[in-house]
Amino acid sequence: MNLSSKLLEEAVQAFAGLPGIGRKSALRLALHLVNRETEYTEQLAQALLRMRQGIRSCEMCHNLADERLCNVCADPRRDRSTVCVVENIRDVMAIEDTQQFRGLYHVLGGVISPIEGIGPDQLNIDDLAQRVAGGEIRELIMAVSPTIEGDTTIFYLTKKLREYPVQITAIARGVSFGGELEYADELTLGRSIVARIPYQLGEDKPT
Amino acid sequence: MNLSSKLLEEAVQAFAGLPGIGRKSALRLALHLVNRETEYTEQLAQALLRMRQGIRSCEMCHNLADERLCNVCADPRRDRSTVCVVENIRDVMAIEDTQQFRGLYHVLGGVISPIEGIGPDQLNIDDLAQRVAGGEIRELIMAVSPTIEGDTTIFYLTKKLREYPVQITAIARGVSFGGELEYADELTLGRSIVARIPYQLGEDKPT
Numbered sequence: 001m002n003l004s005s006k007l008l009e010e011a012v013q014a015f016a017g018l019p020g021i022g023r024k025s026a027l028r029l030a031l032h033l034v035n036r037e038t039e040y041t042e043q044l045a046q047a048l049l050r051m052r053q054g055i056r057s058c059e060m061c062h063n064l065a066d067e068r069l070c071n072v073c074a075d076p077r078r079d080r081s082t083v084c085v086v087e088n089i090r091d092v093m094a095i096e097d098t099q100q101f102r103g104l105y106h107v108l109g110g111v112i113s114p115i116e117g118i119g120p121d122q123l124n125i126d127d128l129a130q131r132v133a134g135g136e137i138r139e140l141i142m143a144v145s146p147t148i149e150g151d152t153t154i155f156y157l158t159k160k161l162r163e164y165p166v167q168i169t170a171i172a173r174g175v176s177f178g179g180e181l182e183y184a185d186e187l188t189l190g191r192s193i194v195a196r197i198p199y200q201l202g203e204d205k206p207t
Numbered sequence: 208m209n210l211s212s213k214l215l216e217e218a219v220q221a222f223a224g225l226p227g228i229g230r231k232s233a234l235r236l237a238l239h240l241v242n243r244e245t246e247y248t249e250q251l252a253q254a255l256l257r258m259r260q261g262i263r264s265c266e267m268c269h270n271l272a273d274e275r276l277c278n279v280c281a282d283p284r285r286d287r288s289t290v291c292v293v294e295n296i297r298d299v300m301a302i303e304d305t306q307q308f309r310g311l312y313h314v315l316g317g318v319i320s321p322i323e324g325i326g327p328d329q330l331n332i333d334d335l336a337q338r339v340a341g342g343e344i345r346e347l348i349m350a351v352s353p354t355i356e357g358d359t360t361i362f363y364l365t366k367k368l369r370e371y372p373v374q375i376t377a378i379a380r381g382v383s384f385g386g387e388l389e390y391a392d393e394l395t396l397g398r399s400i401v402a403r404i405p406y407q408l409g410e411d412k413p414t
Contacts, residue, residue, distance in 0.1 A: 004299070005262060006273055007257060008271055010258060014255065019235060019239050029227075033258070033259050038259050041258075041260075042259075044225075045255050048222075050218075052218075052249075063211060066212050070211050089238070093211075
């Protein structure tokens with residue numbers, strides 16, 4: 001589509017550079033801005049700029065933060081003895097949404113992946129070791145992807161931290177709640193039979 | 208989803224205010240900005256602001272324009288005796304994309320719709336009459352939606368302009384090219400039989 005306005009063309013190209021937005025959607029968004037008052041675009045642009053220029057990485061856990069520490073690390077009501085280790089900030093959001101975890105986080109920034117050239121040095125592993133060395137942490141919950149890279153990362157962390165008196169656990173793997181058994185993949189179903197647990201009344205009740 | 212960062216929350220809300228973007232997509236877009244360098248967001252914001260603050264309505268045809276006249280009206284190679292009357296700027300883009308029309312446009316800004324409270328006064332009809340009164344235009348091609356409102360608008364325009372020596376035509380209606388006949392709607396198929404045209408060799412060849 002050949003746009004008659006150069007200004008519109010530039011706005012469309014800017015929108016189309018965002019993930020998941022094609023040229024047609026980008027044109028729709030740009031025309032939406034044209035049809036609204038100028039203040040609307042100014043507010044949008046300002047919100048994006050303020051966010052990008054103001055947002056920081058939490059100095060403790062590398063979650064997104066507005067201040068030196070993120071809301072989770074700065075919250076005195078959180079349990080500081082339990083730290084959940086995740087790959088990225090989206091994982092923090094997903095776990096926070098469950099409202100099942102009251103400890104702190106540590107965002108690794110990825111997992112060890114020799115194929116993609118990601119070694120331990122590129123991840124936030126050294127400062128996790130420093131946090132553990134601080135002595136306050138009693139349990140590290142590994143909540144990384146159930147992949148070979150994720151398992152490698154857990155293995156590496158466990159080895160690196162074995163000198164410290166910290167318990168390392170991993171989130172439970174098995175069939176999904178509410179899913180139908182016949183649709184679970186073979187590996188998951190097989191492992192969930194091997195790793196079966198004794199049935200207890202009321203065990204799954206959220207605490 | 209409860210975001211830990213207020214700045215991120217505001218950016219997500221700004222994105223989610225755009226048409227077709229839900230909260231999840233908005234979060235994805237905002238995190239994309241966070242992951243890219245700050246200049247990326249600045250360029251996006253600047254492109255949107257420049258577009259919104261700089262874009263104008265063409266003084267002749269009401270198409271989008273960067274200058275006083277849009278690219279089409281300012282182009283000396285266009286045929287100034289033929290004007291295509293459309294509802295909105297997206298229609299101009301669609302027709303320009305066909306590369307079948309070398310005349311000028313006139314954007315009405317909608318169609319007459321008593322139900323939605325849109326009368327002739329809210330549309331760019333008076334200045335179309337002025338353009339016609341100028342005497343240069345020999346043909347007005349009505350390219351409005353094939354609806355009752357569209358037909359009403361064509362009827363109104365034809366009556367309003369009958370004192371001028373201008374020919375009024377409407378774009379052809381019938382079954383689509385490349386479509387299968389059995390899927391054409393009844394009304395279109397029925398009318399295209401009633402309004403059948405003599406077959407001529409090479410008639411559909413683009414000129």
